[in-house]
Amino acid sequence: MSSRGGYQGGGGRGGGGRGGSGRGGGGRGGCRGGGDQGGFQIFRPTGAPTQPDPCATKIEEDILTQVKEFPAPIHKSDFPPRRGFGTAGEKTFVRANYFPLMFKTGQRYYRYQIKLTPDEEKRSTRRRIVDLFIEEGLREFSNEVVTDGGNLCFAAQELPLEKLGLDESKKFLVKLWWQDDVPPGPHPKSKEFGVQIRAHGSLSASDLTEKFIMGQSRHREPGHEGEGDISKDLIQILNIVLNRGPEMNARTAGAGKNKFFQLPSNGGIAADLGGGLEAIQGFYKSVRPSFGRVLCNINVIASPFYKDMPMIDAIGLFCGRNITNQPLRDMERKRLSSFLRRVRVTLRHLGSKPWVIGQVSHQNADEATFTSNEYGQISVHQYFKKMLVFDTQNSRYSNPETP
Numbered sequence: 001m002s003s004r005g006g007y008q009g010g011g012g013r014g015g016g017g018r019g020g021s022g023r024g025g026g027g028r029g030g031c032r033g034g035g036d037q038g039g040f041q042i043f044r045p046t047g048a049p050t051q052p053d054p055c056a057t058k059i060e061e062d063i064l065t066q067v068k069e070f071p072a073p074i075h076k077s078d079f080p081p082r083r084g085f086g087t088a089g090e091k092t093f094v095r096a097n098y099f100p101l102m103f104k105t106g107q108r109y110y111r112y113q114i115k116l117t118p119d120e121e122k123r124s125t126r127r128r129i130v131d132l133f134i135e136e137g138l139r140e141f142s143n144e145v146v147t148d149g150g151n152l153c154f155a156a157q158e159l160p161l162e163k164l165g166l167d168e169s170k171k172f173l174v175k176l177w178w179q180d181d182v183p184p185g186p187h188p189k190s191k192e193f194g195v196q197i198r199a200h201g202s203l204s205a206s207d208l209t210e211k212f213i214m215g216q217s218r219h220r221e222p223g224h225e226g227e228g229d230i231s232k233d234l235i236q237i238l239n240i241v242l243n244r245g246p247e248m249n250a251r252t253a254g255a256g257k258n259k260f261f262q263l264p265s266n267g268g269i270a271a272d273l274g275g276g277l278e279a280i281q282g283f284y285k286s287v288r289p290s291f292g293r294v295l296c297n298i299n300v301i302a303s304p305f306y307k308d309m310p311m312i313d314a315i316g317l318f319c320g321r322n323i324t325n326q327p328l329r330d331m332e333r334k335r336l337s338s339f340l341r342r343v344r345v346t347l348r349h350l351g352s353k354p355w356v357i358g359q360v361s362h363q364n365a366d367e368a369t370f371t372s373n374e375y376g377q378i379s380v381h382q383y384f385k386k387m388l389v390f391d392t393q394n395s396r397y398s399n400p401e402t403p
Contacts, residue, residue, distance in 0.1 A: 107206075242287065275318050
């Protein structure tokens with residue numbers, strides 16, 4: 001990206017952080033980024049094939065033994081017990097993209113409710129406030145606490161809230177700031193929120209590993225319907241826990257739930273889609289209860305992203321022409337406004353935080369004016385002509401007709 005500004009892509013519609021979205025598009029282009037220059041790489045493990053899990057195999061064998069002892073159905077409409085299951089055909093080992101999760105004996109997860117004052121409806125802002133609370137108010141336990149980004153936090157051990165001065169009647173004050181603020185950290189105009197936390201019960205991993213997946217849960221019986229919700233809550237917690245690693249990794253970008261991508265600037269694999277877009281390879285994961293165990297499913301995916309480049313180049317690629325020679329036509333402006341909506345723009349020459357695009361103005365840089373603390377009422381073109389250190393007369397950004 002040029003040092004004089006540009007825009008940063010975001011993946012997936014509404015994906016990750018303070019903006020960014022992505023849409024598909026046609027075009028040609030080879031793969032680039034990490035791995036073999038010949039194209040996308042497929043996981044090819046070395047050595048002998050992985051053998052089936054012995055615990056799961058034993059459970060299967062025990063069930064097959066029981067099935068063989070089932071009596072023949074009395075009525076033809078009854079579902080047959082398949083007493084000959086596994087006695088014919090050839091046994092084949094299949095490698096699947098599932099990985100078993102192991103739990104400590106007696107592992108419990110503690111749930112906590114979060115309340116903000118004033119309340120914040122925007123999910124990304126609420127998530128940032130809760131993250132700051134965990135970093136500052138629960139500093140000693142920050143590596144053991146995760147959040148769903150809404151009203152709940154989860155911890156691998158019971159938190160000593162009274163010892164931390166965080167009982168239900170007290171509010172912990174958090175000043176909102178963002179990681180891409182320049183300089184980083186709270187500033188005098190940062191909005192302040194009060195955060196209250198209270199215990200909201202705990203869940204045992206055994207409710208999932210020893211009851212639900214082994215068929216011992218009674219959640220389908222009258223009076224026990226709520227037991228099925230326990231397994232759903234535990235799966236939610238496990239998904240949040242496994243998301244924490246890639247979410248905290250500066251080399252990855254999130255898009256929606258459970259989807260993560262390594263950007264090309266960090267060695268990720270990408271393919272050009274044309275029109276200022278590129279497809280980036282990533283992965284999707286989810287925790288699922290399975291036969292006798294809890295598994296994490298991981299799939300390779302791809303999603304369209306905006307390319308990281310100067311904004312003027314992105315507009316030119318989208319319009320298919322050099323926009324510095326003549327102003328945008330009305331139809332181009334409408335299409336461009338839709339294309340760039342919610343894209344983050346970084347004014348790198350000013351060292352400012354990213355801004356999110358709302359729409360493309362009908363006014364050009366000479367017509368659009370605003371009130372500046374330094375110069376009063378001034379046009380966008382004149383403001384940057386005064387502010388920037390480079391020669392605007394000889395710059396590719398000097399045309400006041402540019403949107």
